[in-house]
Amino acid sequence: MVPKASITFVCTECGGETLRWAGQCPHCQAWNTLQEFQARKPEPGRRARSEPRQSGVGGSSRPVPLTEITSDSAPRRQLAWGELNRVLGGGIVPGSLVLVGGEPGIGKSTLLMQAARQVAGGGGQVLYVSGEESNQQVHMRAARLGALAEDILLLAETDLDAICEAITAVRPGLAVIDSIQTVTDPGLSGTAGSVTQVRESAARLMRLAKEEAIPIFLVGHVTKEGAIAGPRVLEHIVDTVLFMEGDRRQELRLVRAMKNRFGSAEEIGVFAMGEHGLEEVPDPSAALLSNATTSSPGTAIVVVIEGTRPLLIEVQSLVNKKEGGYPPRRVANGFDLNRLHMLLAVLDRRGGVPMGEA
Incomplete structure (x- = not known):
């Protein structure tokens, strides 16, 4: 018998549920965030007929004294990149579900393909699931990165x-799914990337990871606001949330831990994007100060704390004299307005071109 489905409405911001649609979420008061969600009811007796779970990370279904559980039986898998190990809290934890987010083209697939190469080089097997690219396209990227x-x-x-x-x-040593927004459960309604599909797919993969002790990495898209696409409950389901950021016009990439159940959630990893993929930056301070001009006026070197290590960064300031009572109002079309203000200030101050009234 096909299991029945009950219809609820889920908030994409907080994950709260309500039986009726409304313009405002009753839990977080966000507007226009409720989307229809169809949850399947389990068949009667399904739990009794199901096979007993194997003793993986989650262990058996019977209660076990906490003192009898040891973590030595499931050691972390160390990668060749110390920066990625730092962000993950010391390595890949068996049975963990990790979500990697970032803007399009920032290097998420490149990062995970190179991590897969390191796992394979250490004697492990990797299953790379691609929902966005064909086999030939993934092969071309792997050849460029030297990950064949x-x-x-x-x-x-x-x-x-x-x-x-x-x-x-x-039963690989690592499974990568690129991306979670393309995965669909045929037993659920909704298209790929909908609240129903993303939520239930992530929950099912979480159960699989725990029961089989297989670490699974998910690639997540981001919205135009910079948040990971899909329901906010997705970030609550996974064990670790890594966010990859940086300017695509520059080579430096930062991998920041937004959530980590197995380590600090304040660590960052610094990488450099080159022709042959990503390379870790073991000395971020030297990379950040490679083009610093400490002798110029308006620059200073300061120390900031990121996670558990101090970093040296360059701080620049530029002050221009303003003629008149109010600054001119500027409008930019197809160009970042703050960047325009900075360029005009540099031309005025350093180039000798009066732009105060422009």
């Missing part, structure tokens, strides 16, 4: 049932 290895298995699939079956059959 027999222990990296590629699966171009968006069906959640097929993905879970592949993970269970292969």
Whole structure:
């Protein structure tokens, strides 16, 4: 018998549920954030007929004394990148579910492909599931990054049932799903990326990771506001949330831990994007001060704390004299207004071009 579905409305901001649609979420008071969600009711007796879980990270279904549980049986997997190990809290934890977010083109797929190469180089097997690119496209990127290895298995699939079956059959040391917004459960309504699909797909992958002790990395898209696309409950389901940021016109990339159940949530990893992919920056202070001009007026070197380590950064300031009572009103079309203000100030101060009234 097909399980029945109950319709609720889920807030994309806080994950709160309500039985009726409203313009404002009754939990967080956000406007226009409620979306329809169909939750399937389990079949009667399904729990009794289901097979007992294997003793993985979650262990068996019976209660176990806390003193009898040891973490030595599931050690962390160390990667070749110390910067990524730092952000993850010391390495990849078996059975963990990690969400990696960032703007399009920032390097999320590159980061995970190179991490897969390091796991394969250490004797582990990796299952890379691509829901956005074909096998040929992923092969081209892997060849450019030098990540062609027999222990990296590629699966171009968006069906959640097929993905879970592949993970269970292969039992890799690491599974990568690129991306969670393209995965669909055929038993649920809604298109890929909807609240229903993203929420239930992430919850099912979390159960699979815990039961089979397989770490799973998810790639997440971001909205125009810079938040990870999908319901906010997605960030609550996963164990770790890593956010990749940086200017695509520059080479430096920062991987910041926004949430981490296995380590500090204030650590950052510094990487540099080059022709052959990402490279870790073991000395971020030297990289940040490589082009510093401490002899110029208006510059200073300060020390900031990021996570557990101090970093040296350069702070620049520029002050211009303003003629008249009020600054001129400027409008930019197709160009960042703050960047325009900065360029005009540099031209006025350093170039000798009077732009105070422009």
